[in-house]
Amino acid sequence: MNIKSLLAALGLLLVVVPVRSQEANSLDPLVEVLGASEEAQFQLDILKGIAAALKGQRDVPEPKRWADVAKRLAKSPNVEVRELALSLSLKFGSRAALDDLRAQLRDASTGLAKRKRALEALVEARDEKLPTVLIDLLDDPPLQRAAVRGLAAFDAADAPRTIITSLSKMKPEAKRDALATLASRVTYAAALMGAVEQKTIPAKALSADVVRQLRAHKDATLNRSIDQFWGLSRSTPEAKLREIEKYKRVAELRTDVPNNLSKGRALFNRACVQCHKLYGEGGTIGPDITGSDRRNLHYIISN
Template identity: 40%
Template sequence: EVEDTAFRHDLLKGMRYGLAGRRNLSAPPSWKKVSAKLGQSLDAGVREEVRLLGLAFGDEAAIKAMRAKVMNAKAPVEERRRALNVLVEKKADGLAGDLKFLLDDNALRLDALRGMAVFGGNDVPGLVLARYANLNDAEKRETVQMLVSRPTYAGALLEALARGIIPRSEVSVFAARQILGFNDEKLNASLREAWGELRPTAVNKKPLFERYRKLLTLENLKKANLSNGRLIFTRTCAACHKLYGEGGQIAPDITGSDRATLDYLLENVLDPNAAIGKDYQLNVVTTKDGRAVSGIISAENDNSLTVQSLTERVVLSKDDLASRKILPVSMMPEGIFLALKDEEVRDLVAYLAGTEQVPLPKEQE
């Protein structure tokens, strides 16, 4: 009954967040009356929140309206994105076909890729790989993460890697580790052949430290291409770490860290499991339909689990979970340097040791 528009908006939004991850909800007895009234609000934000909340209650009219908004290229992009994300979370009927259509929508392609990871489908790998060459860097990272979310998709990824459709440099150590997590010997053999060996770092890491100390001398670092170092950081580290105000928020912001000190850098990169904070332990959650999501747990309640993965924040209903494991390893994988050429390691370390941002290579700008 409160007439305060801002209060109404916040209340509806809070209710929607509180119901995230819950399935088969029944609308309150008064919902039809309340939604009809608030659906006529002069405030667009309130009207949108009413429709989004209606999705949680299985309101067919709300689902139809939200699907129409998502597919309307003239609607505001942020409103389309919010609607799509809620529809994906609720696994709305008919949305799988919409997601395939949205692969050719520049504004929502990234969100469509994330949605396709949820819905699955045997034709998904072929659809995304056919477009891979024309995707931007963020979309390529999302595609790789989506393709390592299911064993059958991982097989398609490795085949594309072997055929040169996806360059080896665009499949991260994190993605390779997730493929190994399926414990499928056929996939492991394909990974070794197409990507390389992801060997556990030896218990005695002294030789490894000595190798990179010899490589990363001050004289050699002076030869580094700092712009290329930034590009490697963007592809290898920026999904988790923020530097100079750019990057992810999964791992610590390293702008103010002691990254100019070589030993500090080597200790954190070569031996990330030496000291693992509880908040940074790797969690692997598998859904009943075979999807694997790896990351850190950012929120949890009686009904849902929120996982911050390498590329997105995933809200999972506990009713959909098949298993959940907390591994005794850091979210940051070992072997990052081993997956790079020596020149790339040099460029990356020199960039990290810098005191100011540098431009990306011209072809990447």
Template identity: 35%
Template sequence: DLGAVFGDGRALDEVRRVALDGKADMAMREAALRTLIDNKPPDLRQVCESLLGARILNATAVRGLALFDDVKIGQSLAATYGKFYPAERPAVMDTLVSRPSFAGPLLDEVARGKIPRADLTAFHARQILAFKDDPLTKQLREVWGDVRESAADKRALIARLKSGLTPEVLAQADRSQGRLVFQNVCAACHTLYGQGGKVGPDLTGSGRANLDYLLENLADPSAEVAADYRMTILTLADGRVLSGVVASRSERTVTLRLLTEETVLERSAIAKEETLPISLMPEGLLLAFSPTQVRDLLAYLMHPVQVPLPAP
């Protein structure tokens, strides 16, 4: 019974044995590893590093490694990113953007083409900007694009896009391809037709039939941000920086909604909290898309009913 192991050194030895036992039940091994992460024994890093090659357990091991501020961990995770199952990669990416020492190796691998640029979402770009680290910001702009624009730039972008998105052009759009763009880039934060993330507003009932409304919100996402979706940056006592939206608070804890999960943090573990009047979504996101992708995405968003994904 893993519930009996807390606070007992000999019991933690048994938990460690279960976590490392290749013949043990996988659910038990994962529960054991989570217990070790919660208790933080001195050899936690070595245990987690030894399990990075173990399918299913490796994503949990990444959670444990996030506790250690060492550029070598960032280099290792970035170098082995492609070995994780696709469903596990968002959690790995969350870890890679949780510390400046991890974000540098991540951006190096994106620049080399080893990590798909599309996996570095708008949410992750905002997280890296939150470090306020000039070299990282410069590196991010090189692989992502300029994530901040002037008001004049935004107006010019909206006018240029609108002039090219005539009814005739939109009528030629492939909405299924637009859904694929949404799924790959937008669904990490936004829900549409009951599917997607919850760190951004649900788009299902928004005024998305209006092209002007969509272009203004995509080009200038921070123009109007509901209080529930403002970006909150938590600097933790262990050096990590987490960005998300606050889902709830109590006298003892803060629940932060991240891209892949909700995490409950003890207030005592939070060194600094800052809520900004901006969206988690970076400016300049549309500049990352081709004209065809912009056309297809806008046509999909403006359509009143769900469409199928393109055939494989």
């Protein structure tokens, strides 16, 4: 085995024996070898080994000579070498790498796949300048969903207002992502509930998953607002059973009174429509009761 093959094998061995971030100086010899090599495949083997060894780690100290070596690798004719070297620069906290990726992300002439990879890398790096770019990308249809999901990773002051303003122009899939992002942080959730209260966003637009996500913050102010639109949260099955029995007794007291379908529909529109669908109208938090046994009192009260 020649020396280059041996060193390439050493690079790949790092996959099996990961390097801890505080031991990043152990990468110095490999970086030296990278700096001396002109063979793309050899460079790629070493880069892949380093990348695998550092997977999942952050704040990794930059190895000696990496900045110089990275500049040279950035000019490689091999696309994988260029992109992997840039990714490692990001791992080592390179500001130049962040700037480069942001430029790729903004450039509409860059391939979509490459822009998506840049976005993902910047989100993973928690680039402090990224939220501004993501907000701009809410008007970029191919990247809109990725951008709105990415904003969930940042507490960006302008994000909730911009997302809410953009909702009306989004397709259903993007709207779901947007509502999930708005429910992801207390500050965003407060803006979301403010929009619901102001009827900018209809309460029925929030799915059961989003409401549960809002509840998960366990924020008293949020919960009061949620209770206003979706009722009190019952934490135990026993509490729900007591409620069911209570309303069954009330309903059974008036069995001699003829049904009034018009009043029933008006009651549904006032009290039930936010959560349940009936003949295509209503929310999706609770079951669609169009095809249900609506004569079954227990079923109706339970749902």
